[in-house]
Amino acid sequence: MIIAKRVLNTLTELWPVLETLMKRFKMGDFSIKEVQSIIKQHFPHYSGAQIYKETNRLLSQDILVPLAKSSQLEINRAVSDFAAYLLQDESLGVAAEIHVLVDDLERLSAKLTKAVGDDDYGDISRYTRIMDERVRKIVKLYQHNENAIYNLVEQAKANGSSMSLSKRYKAVIEAFDEYIEPMLEMLDISGAFQICFDTIELSLTEHLLHLKQSGRDANTIRMLEQLRTRILDMHHIGRESLRQSADMLMPLREELRQNTLVTRQAAKVLGLIRKRGLDSVMSAHQPFFASEPMHHQLGSNAQLVAYMAGLSEFEEHDFEMPDASAAEPYRAPNIPSFRDVRALFKPAKGNNKARKQQLIDVLDTHYPELESDELLYLYQKLINDPSLTLSQSERLETKTIAGKRFALYPFIDASDATTTKSSEQL
Amino acid sequence: MTDIDLTQLTQLHYINKKLVSGYHISEQDNLAWQELDQQQEQYAALFSALGHTLVHDARGFFHFATDEGTANMGKISRAIALFIYTLIEHYANQGQDPMRALFDKDVDLELCQELVLHNKVLYDQLEIFSGTDLRKDVLMRMVRLGMAKAKDKESVFRLLAPIHRYLDALLEVNEDALESAEEL
The missing domain is CATH 1.10.10.2250 (Arc Repressor Mutant, subunit A)
Structure with missing residues (x-):
């Protein structure tokens, strides 16, 4: 007698070994040597004796069983099913598998009806139990297939560029042809399943009513109720699972179609080019990029900014030419004649008082109506006039002339002085 | 705005x-x-x-x-188109998934040679006579147009997403054109 807990312990301890065996040999057989080398690989510190002991343990607990009439071993089917479930390493079944189970369910339902008619309570509970098992199995298959499809999609997506196209999509196409499409057909609202389940459900309800009225065997009634719920649930799970599977597969199928389309079209177009020449075939369809004028357009950032600034300020409006009659006539600047100004400083007898005065002050007092720039113009002209004798103050002075302040080394009218150096600061 | x-x-x-x-x-x-x-x-x-x-x-x-290019650009564009289509055919012939291989596989000089050799009639129209010509006239230009990326001192190239424009163009060559060609 093998104790369950001991088996579980062994499974836990030697799980890596089992996992490798599952992955490497799938459902196939292997020799005892291979098992030992896998143990060695996972537990390199084990001695030869220990490896032998572990192998023996796997054999004695029936985790690995010998093939009939052979020295080869295989994983116990129960263990491998369990491991496959844990590893989610499931292969896709076919829709027919589910179909068979559903047919069986129908058959059992007929038998159940007969048993209810005969009031054979032993048979009622027996058939209910078997039907319950079938339903569980169908649900399990749905989930199993969904996982299988998930794996399949992952595989097709995984770094497939080196895999050949047909190989990569073969599984996907098969999944569609052998599972998704027939299943969709079956689960269709007016499909075979629906009719079958409706019948089963109806008869179950009738049986329940009958049994309740007879008021016997609460246990059987409960089982029947459970069965009915499970069948309703199963239908729902089936639809959900199928929808998810289809959702996973659809993008891949689309990809495949796109690929086929592109490949076929490429072959056609190349054939066409061979016949009619590249230019005539492609001229109408080829993509264009960058034309010559584009090359010569604004290049630098600064140019772009300037251009954009111009664009944003640009306003379209009509320009009006100025009206000639409305224009004001030209007026000469209001500057007194230089000769008159110079006359102020010409040396004259008895005019000593005016002398030694600063040029700028004289100008300011004589011509208060002039603007500062006009005064400065005259001042500039005077100090450059060779006929005047001027001297320059060594002191920086600040003057206010016509409302503007200036700092300068002022020139002084000094007909007896000889310096005519001009150095002025504004 | x-x-x-x-x-x-x-x-x-x-x-x-x-x-x-x-x-x-x-x-x-x-x-x-x-x-x-x-x-x-x-x-x-x-x-x-x-x-x-x-x-x-x-x-x-x-x-x-842009919907119009210069004559020269048009020629370059057609050369790129031809290169991509022959590449698709090449991958398909090898049983590979062309849409993936186009973007995932490198194009080296050896592959260029092979393409030109197998499609001599086609590449003759573009005056491309060797893999080196193909590399210089098409791939280097594709790099300049951002359609390919050069690696390993410009000896190996990897095509980039913009070549989708050529795939679109490929699917655009419609049945009418194909049929009228078959009549010829």
Whole structure:
């Protein structure tokens, strides 16, 4: 007698070994040597004796069983099913598998009806139990297939560029042809399943009513109720699972179609080019990029900014030419004649008082109506006039002339002085 | 009207320079692509004011739309088209998935030689007589247009997302053209 807990312990301890065996040999057989080398690989510190002991343990607990009439071993089917479930390493079944189970369910339902008619309570509970098992199995298959499809999609997506196209999509196409499409057909609202389940459900309800009225065997009634719920649930799970599977597969199928389309079209177009020449075939369809004028357009950032600034300020409006009659006539600047100004400083007898005065002050007092720039113009002209004798103050002075302040080394009218150096600061 | 804040468009100079030269900015051009992606509206408004149409292709690239090219550009474009289509045929013949292989596999000189050799009649029309010609006349130009990326001192090339434009063009060559060709 093998104790369950001991088996579980062994499974836990030697799980890596089992996992490798599952992955490497799938459902196939292997020799005892291979098992030992896998143990060695996972537990390199084990001695030869220990490896032998572990192998023996796997054999004695029936985790690995010998093939009939052979020295080869295989994983116990129960263990491998369990491991496959844990590893989610499931292969896709076919829709027919589910179909068979559903047919069986129908058959059992007929038998159940007969048993209810005969009031054979032993048979009622027996058939209910078997039907319950079938339903569980169908649900399990749905989930199993969904996982299988998930794996399949992952595989097709995984770094497939080196895999050949047909190989990569073969599984996907098969999944569609052998599972998704027939299943969709079956689960269709007016499909075979629906009719079958409706019948089963109806008869179950009738049986329940009958049994309740007879008021016997609460246990059987409960089982029947459970069965009915499970069948309703199963239908729902089936639809959900199928929808998810289809959702996973659809993008891949689309990809495949796109690929086929592109490949076929490429072959056609190349054939066409061979016949009619590249230019005539492609001229109408080829993509264009960058034309010559584009090359010569604004290049630098600064140019772009300037251009954009111009664009944003640009306003379209009509320009009006100025009206000639409305224009004001030209007026000469209001500057007194230089000769008159110079006359102020010409040396004259008895005019000593005016002398030694600063040029700028004289100008300011004589011509208060002039603007500062006009005064400065005259001042500039005077100090450059060779006929005047001027001297320059060594002191920086600040003057206010016509409302503007200036700092300068002022020139002084000094007909007896000889310096005519001009150095002025504004 | 979108407000354009030029201080935000830090890559403007690079992007403008590239796009006007016909270059396609794809995800490989990290900085420029990110900025275009983030400031797409501003760039689109700016370029449209300059008379260009910025196109964002959902398959991961930007380019300027133009419906006319120069004669020379047209010739280059046709050469690229021919190269891509022969490459698709090559991958398909090898039983590979062309849509994946186009983007996942490298194109080296050896492959160029093979393409030219197997499609001699076709490449003769473009005066491409060897793999080296193909590399120089087509692949190097594709690099300049942002359709391919050169690796290992320009000996190996990897095609980029913008070649989708050629795949679109491929599917556009319609049945009428094919049928009328068959009649000839």
